[in-house]
Amino acid sequence: MESILEVTGLTMDFGGLRALDHLDLDVKKGEIAALIGPNGAGKTTFFNCITGIYNPTGGDIIIRPPKGQGRKERINGIKPNHVTERGMARTFQNIRLFQNMSVLENVMIGRHCRTRTGVAGAMLRFRSTIEEEQAMVDYSYAIIEKIGLARFVNDLAKNLPYGAQRRLEIARAMATDPFLLLLDEPAAGMNPQETRELDGLINKIRDEENIAILLIEHDMKLVMSLSDRIFVMDYGRKIAQGGPDEIKRDPTVIKAYLGEDPDA
Amino acid sequence: MLSFAEIRRSVLVSAWFMFLTFPVMVIRVNPIEEVVEWRWRNLIMVGAGSFLISFVWRYLIARKERGKKAAEAGRAGGPPLARRAAVHAGFHKPLMGALAVFVLIFPFLFSTYQVNIMATALIYVMLGLGLNIVIGLAGLLDLGYVAFYAVGAYAYALLNHHFGLGFWAVLPIGAVMGATFGILLGFPVLRLRGDYLAIVTLGFGEIIRLVLENWNDFSFGPSGIANIDRPGFFGVEMSLEAATNYVYYLLIGLVLMTIFFVNRLQNSRIGRAWIALREDEIACQAMGIDKTKTKLTAFALGATWAGMAGVVFAAKTTFINPASFTFLESAIILSIVVLGGMGSIPGVIVGALVLILLPEYLRAFSDYRMLLFGAILVIMMVFRPEGLIAGARRVYEFKGKKETSDTADGIHT
């Protein structure tokens, strides 16, 4: 299987602190990959580097979008909006919705980079503007239905229950037509019931939408049941990688999680 | 219910304010004649006033806290009665009709003086709606907005003075000049954080004013430019009264156009991007929105309206000088937007009418005008940041549901 995202030797320094240390990671077409590791291992920093929020100190981030969705490209240091335009969309660990916009509008914002209406179109409402707007509403509504938020469609994002807010983040990211979805702790703060639903949802996105997924997650049950491959990080380095069963048995991983004495 | 503790607190507050305001409110010195005036009456007024206000203040703070808790507990109620009534078509249509008739026959009901004041208020409505794009929708605090107003006014005054260009020729030029200045000034500063942006725009505004004041060859300095032509109407000679009425109707037209366009903008792809930017810059970028471009569009469009308003202002007053474009003018427009409701078109209109007409009609207010504006900014931010009429767009017009969005009606609002 070909990789659609290939990260090699990614390094990020903050002043004297090395947050990422020559990290290698790749995501293949149609796979669900997970990035795990103790708090402060550098997982979110990794997301911020590959989505253009930080400009990494070293290494290569290369995307190979599936046929018809773009070309192979090194995307180090490009702006976040350009990363999204190229087909990688993300969610945030600490939910960052547009609080005072409705659910529908939040998702429509995701369509922004796939639509064209400019100032003149907005003021004069050409026929093409109206059609584009209608298409946007339909497309967004379809996603909202798929993600199971249809009953909230006109509610303000801030009035949504917590679990629904997390799902809305996913819906919003999906609206940008990504080939790879980056989910930062999608299950954080969810109850077991919501987590089970999320498991189904993520699988559905992969199977039905053909979107590959890379997720950061602390809920090991979810990670093990969802992932095809797992990458484990500690102190900015990758310490292991493999299928769920391999990872479960890997002594380095166990040590990193349980904090065992290296000499023991 | 007034408990003893409550009263004691208010007494303490009152004593504190009597102490605080003592030098400024009570003593007034005349250093030339070397006399000191003791105004003890003021002390009593401050004491009594702060005693009473402290109850209201605490009540409002407590109410706000309760409101917050209710919202957190998910008990957010439906839209307030006033909005439901306004949205309800059966109520809405006759109301709008009556308003339209009133606006049209206004010049026949009132004196030229009144019409003139109303025209001034309408200029502020335009300015408020323009600034609302920048502050209310895009969340960019522009404290130098008046600079673009000055650009428009001077564009007309100078083009009229040197080349004899008429109002209708310069109106679009003023708009373009405003937009151009918006882009020129906006481009370097829009990557700054919100509060720095506010200060830089304030700096720019002051620089433009100071240049107008000192560059005599270009702008005629502090003495300004007089005898600017009023707007023409196919070369018809008009009496002062007719000219005033004409400006009034012209402004009504411009305000309607502004409302029309701003309304369309805020419900468009561009407008949604502005609001998203206001809500969360980082998430906005992560969703594929070009931050700089989006900010620049808002900034330039806001400036466009200020430019147009400037042209109308110069044509209406026939005289302009730099004193009309101080920071205080920016602050007044800001107060209008804040009082009315950031991001709310009806709010801004009400805000402008209240703030401009109230001091004109209640003479007692006019001395305290700026004091009132300052207090409004503080009080609104503390107790009602959403303004008198909260942004109506928050309830989105698209029904979203399949059955309604299939009808083309979903889009026409």
Next chain:
Amino acid sequence: MEYFLELFLGGLTRGSIYALIALGYTMVYGIIELINFAHGEIYMIGAFTALIFASVFTLLGFNDLSILLLASLAAVTWASAYGYTIEKLAYKPLRKAPRLSALISAIGMSIFLQNYVLLAQTSDFLPFPRLIPHFSFMDPIVHVIGSAELVILITTAVVMIALTLLIKFTKLGKAMRATAQDRDMALLSGVNINKVISFTFIIGSFTAAVGGVLIASHIGMINFYIGFIAGIKAFTAAVLGGIGSVPGAVLGGMVLGWTESFATGYVSSDYEDVFAFSLLVLILIFRPEGILGRSTTQKV
């Protein structure tokens, strides 16, 4: 050379005053990330309070030195009281609100205070008594630097040192630094945040009032509007040096003072304020972290 020296010292004096006012901005910004727009008005109220009390004491027949001391004492007392009250009324309720809300509130407070003084006192310029006595030992060099300038420079230096010591070595200073670093963490560690913020406003207002008294007796004229321009310039100084940093405020004040002094001396005095504003715009565009500040990475 003489002219240059004159401009240099003039800039130094001017810069000291900017520095004194800039301290209030920088400390408040360091702690609650708010541009306290009303800070210039505190300075103005400080100067007015000094003027009012100096006049009263003059009429009561006090001698010059006791007038200076009592008027300055009154100025710092009331300025601090205003600073404290403003924070409680206009900023404290907005601590959790978006930052722009607090800034708008601050602008409102500034306009309110200006007009409050305008209405309660006068819109005219008032002559400010020469509170700083003339030292005869300065006579030989008085054409270069006068007694008032000397007092301004010494006072500024003393205030800076005292403030630096306060922040570095006292418990309050430690609490202030902790609050500036991470408000929630400081709260959890038992720092009384409200008290720290109040103290910050009081100290900032105190130094602004000192600046107000000094500059007013140096220039000899005040009105209700002096705070606005001085406030923006002092803010420029604070940003120039690196907002949040005490030595930065001093450095920024000096740089701004010299810029103005030399620019008006050698270029044109018509554009005095334009130089300051241009410097503000340029520094914010090209180096918003200031001369001594460090750039910060946004938290995601």
